Every structure is written in C-alpha cells, then in structure tokens.
Amino acid sequence: MKVLKVATAQPYEIWIGGGLLTEVPQDLPNLISTRTLALISDETVRELVTEDLARLLKEAGFRAEIFSFPPGEASKRMETVVELARAMVRAGLDRKSALLAVGGGVTGDLGGFLASIYLRGIPYIQIPTTLLAQVDSSVGGKTGVDLPEGKNLLGTFYQPRRVYIDYGVLSSLPLAHLRNGLAEVVKYGCIASRELFEFLESRALSLLSYDPEALEHIIYHSCRIKAEIVSQDEREGGLRRVLNFGHTLGHALEAALQYEILHGEAVAVGMVAAARLSELLGVAEEPVSPRLESLLRELGLPVRFPEGFPPEEILSFVWSDKKVWQGRLTMVLLKRVGEFVFYENPPERKLLQVIKELSE
Ligand SMILES: NC(=O)c1ccc[n+]([C@@H]2O[C@H](COP(=O)([O-])OP(=O)(O)OC[C@H]3O[C@@H](n4cnc5c(N)ncnc54)[C@H](O)[C@@H]3O)[C@@H](O)[C@H]2O)c1
Numbered sequence: 001m002k003v004l005k006v007a008t009a010q011p012y013e014i015w016i017g018g019g020l021l022t023e024v025p026q027d028l029p030n031l032i033s034t035r036t037l038a039l040i041s042d043e044t045v046r047e048l049v050t051e052d053l054a055r056l057l058k059e060a061g062f063r064a065e066i067f068s069f070p071p072g073e074a075s076k077r078m079e080t081v082v083e084l085a086r087a088m089v090r091a092g093l094d095r096k097s098a099l100l101a102v103g104g105g106v107t108g109d110l111g112g113f114l115a116s117i118y119l120r121g122i123p124y125i126q127i128p129t130t131l132l133a134q135v136d137s138s139v140g141g142k143t144g145v146d147l148p149e150g151k152n153l154l155g156t157f158y159q160p161r162r163v164y165i166d167y168g169v170l171s172s173l174p175l176a177h178l179r180n181g182l183a184e185v186v187k188y189g190c191i192a193s194r195e196l197f198e199f200l201e202s203r204a205l206s207l208l209s210y211d212p213e214a215l216e217h218i219i220y221h222s223c224r225i226k227a228e229i230v231s232q233d234e235r236e237g238g239l240r241r242v243l244n245f246g247h248t249l250g251h252a253l254e255a256a257l258q259y260e261i262l263h264g265e266a267v268a269v270g271m272v273a274a275a276r277l278s279e280l281l282g283v284a285e286e287p288v289s290p291r292l293e294s295l296l297r298e299l300g301l302p303v304r305f306p307e308g309f310p311p312e313e314i315l316s317f318v319w320s321d322k323k324v325w326q327g328r329l330t331m332v333l334l335k336r337v338g339e340f341v342f343y344e345n346p347p348e349r350k351l352l353q354v355i356k357e358l359s360e
C-alpha cells in the first residue's frame with residue numbers, strides 16, 4: 001500500500017492499494033469517533049462495491065446505512081442532495097455521523113457537498129471507484145452540484161478525512177470510463193512529469209488491459225502531482241489553474257456538444273489544441289503535439305474536433321466559460337513535455353487557426 005499526504009489547512013492522507021477496502025473498517029476509528037455511517041453511492045456502485053463494504057462495516061460493529069441515487073451526471077443536482085439529506089434525517093443520522101462517498105466523481109462531488117452542509121458539516125471520507133475519481137476528483141476538496149444554467153455552479157471547498165483508493169474496483173469499470181480517467185493522467189504528465197508521460201507511452205497497452213501494477217503507478221503519481229498543486233493553492237487563486245491544461249478548449253467542446261461526449265475525450269482534443277498552440281506561439285521549445293497525439297491515439301482517445309462545428313462556434317464557448325473573467329483568458333501551454341507555462345490572452349486568430357487545423 002502507498003500513502004500520500006495532502007498538506008491543505010486540514011491535512012489528510014490518500015491511501016492507495018489493491019483490495020484496500022477490506023482495511024477500511026479497522027482504520028476508520030483513527031479518523032472519526034462515531035460508529036454511525038451514511039454510505040452515499042449511485043445505484044450501480046451500490047451493487048458493485050458499497051453493499052459489500054457495508055457488510056464489512058457492520059461486521060466490525062458500525063451502523064452503516066446506504067443512501068443511493070440513479071447513476072449519471074443528471075443526478076448531480078440540488079434535488080438529489082435534498083432527497084439524500086431528508087432520507088438521512090429520517091434514518092436518524094445526527095451530527096455525530098460521518099459520510100462515506102463511494103463512487104465516481106458524481107458521488108464524490110455530491111457526497112462531499114452534502115457532508116459539508118448536513119447539520120452544518122459532518123466528517124466525510126472519499127472512496128473513489130472510477131479512474132477519473134481516483135486520479136482527479138477525489139483529491140482537492142472541491143465539492144458541488146450542477147444547475148440547469150451550468151456545471152458545478154453550487155459548491156464548497158471541503159476536505160475529506162481520508163481518501164481510500166482501491167484500484168481493484170476498476171475491474172468492472174467500462175473501458176470508455178477507464179480512458180476517460182487516462183486523459184487526466186496524460187494531463188499530469190504533460191504539465192508536471194515527463195516520467196509519467198513516458199510511462200504512459202511505454203505501458204499504454206497494459207493500462208488498457210487494467211494491469212494492476214501499471215494502474216497503481218499512474219494513480220500514485222497523478223495523486224502526488226495533484227496533491228502538491230492543491231497543497232500550494234487550496235482555493236484556486238493561482239497555481240491550481242495549471243490543472244486546466246487542455247480544459248479551455250475541452251470545456252468549449254463539451255458545451256458545443258451539449259455534454260454528449262465524455263469529459264476525458266473532450267480534454268484529449270483540448271490538450272492537442274493547447275500543445276499545437278504552444279508550438280504556433282513559439283512557447284514550445286520542442287515539438288510536443290505529435291508526441292501527445294500519438295499517445296492519445298494509442299490510448300484510444302480522440303485528437304480532432306468533430307465534424308460539423310465551425311471553429312467560430314467552438315471559440316464562442318471559450319468566452320462564455322466561467323474561467324474567463326472580465327475578458328481575460330489565461331491558458332496553460334507547454335514548454336516541453338512535463339513543463340507548463342501560463343499564457344495570457346492568446347490571439348483569437350491563433351486559436352481559430354488551431355481549431356481549424358484540428359477539425360476533421
Ligand atoms: N471535484 C473535482 O475536483 C472534480 C474534478 C474532476 C471531475 N469532477 C466531476 O466528476 C464527475 C465525473 O466523474 P465520473 O466520470 O467518475 O462520473 P460518475 O460518477 O458518473 O461515474 C461514471 C459511471 O461509472 C459508474 N461506475 C463507477 N464506478 C464503477 C465501477 N467501479 N465499476 C463500474 N461502473 C462504475 C457509475 O455508476 C457511472 O455510471 C463530473 O461531475 C465532474 O464535474 C470533479
């Protein structure tokens with residue numbers, strides 16, 4: 001098992017290991033003083049993971065109640081938070097309870113948000129079960145829900161007491177969702193670790209066949225990189241924006257396609273665009289986009305904007321993104337693989353040129 005420390009104001013540890021979930025019941029008393037637990041999961045994860053975990057917890061003397069909701073992003077909204085909270089109140093979960101968010105990023109964001117406001121806040125623990133959640137959303141303490149007006153518009157910063165990452169649970173994860181998480185791992189390689197990038201290049205096939213040792217390696221290094229970044233910038237004022245590499249155009253593409261594309265797929269295209277822009281603007285000191293493109297192709301991720309979207313339309317979504325503030329757009333570009341730079345207001349015609357170049 002591997003352990004990482006996250007040095008936020010309220011520090012916590014990330015534990016990473018295969019089969020780790022069996023150790024949760026004996027470790028929990030080190031984190032929380034209560035024996036009353038609300039396990040939050042979507043219905044798919046409930047059957048695959050949470051019911052077994054609840055059984056182990058009960059055997060160890062905990063009261064473990066599962067509260068579930070239908071899977072999917074559509075559940076990440078205030079109505080679900082209210083329904084879960086009401087069910088928890090009816091079940092008698094008081095201020096001395098703790099919450100375990102067991103599932104993908106939807107469950108982590110929703111469960112963390114609920115924990116942060118339930119009876120003015122109860123302790124919570126993250127048990128991520130998708131690769132995306134294991135390498136990204138479970139680390140950093142951002143919680144929240146969507147509004148019809150946009151994604152993640154309501155939320156809090158609320159750090160978990162611990163994150164348990166058991167990559168054994170990934171064996172049931174559909175390949176598309178494995179790839180979805182791999183896109184974020186590629187991102188960490190691009191911005192912070194040439195070694196991680198090269199590991200991905202050399203072990204792409206092992207990863208696509210769910211090789212546990214390769215998964216452990218990428219999860220550990222992804223969490224290490226994200227933990228270092230969020231420790232230095234807990235509330236997203238500065239450095240944390242580096243995590244947006246590939247996300248400026250990625251988010252624009254997601255919005256243009258009305259979210260009918262997996263986040264990681266959109267980010268893959270967005271990363272190629274950012275790499276290409278780095279070259280066009282003379283920021284890149286080595287060719288980065290061809291190498292990035294072939295890695296993403298190897299991993300089965302898209303590298304081109306889909307047909308039928310005029311570049312101007314995609315660009316219009318860049319300007320409506322909540323991260324563009326008072327018309328100022330800070331993009332994350334690459335100096336080389338493993339090294340980023342912030343770049344203010346890239347010229348619009350260069351952005352258009354890149355989107356045109358990368359359209360199918
Ligand atoms: N808080 C953050 O910093 C942060 C960062 C990135 C993304 N996010 C959020 O994460 C969400 C996306 O996360 P996601 O992709 O994990 O989505 P998700 O939680 O909807 O999970 C994807 C699908 O996988 C299923 N699933 C989960 N674990 C499984 C398993 N082990 N085996 C089989 N199926 C399994 C789920 O039931 C669901 O259908 C978005 O809402 C996004 O905004 C948050």
Ligand SMILES: [Zn+2]
Nearest residue numbers: 184247263267
């Ligand atoms: Zn992302």
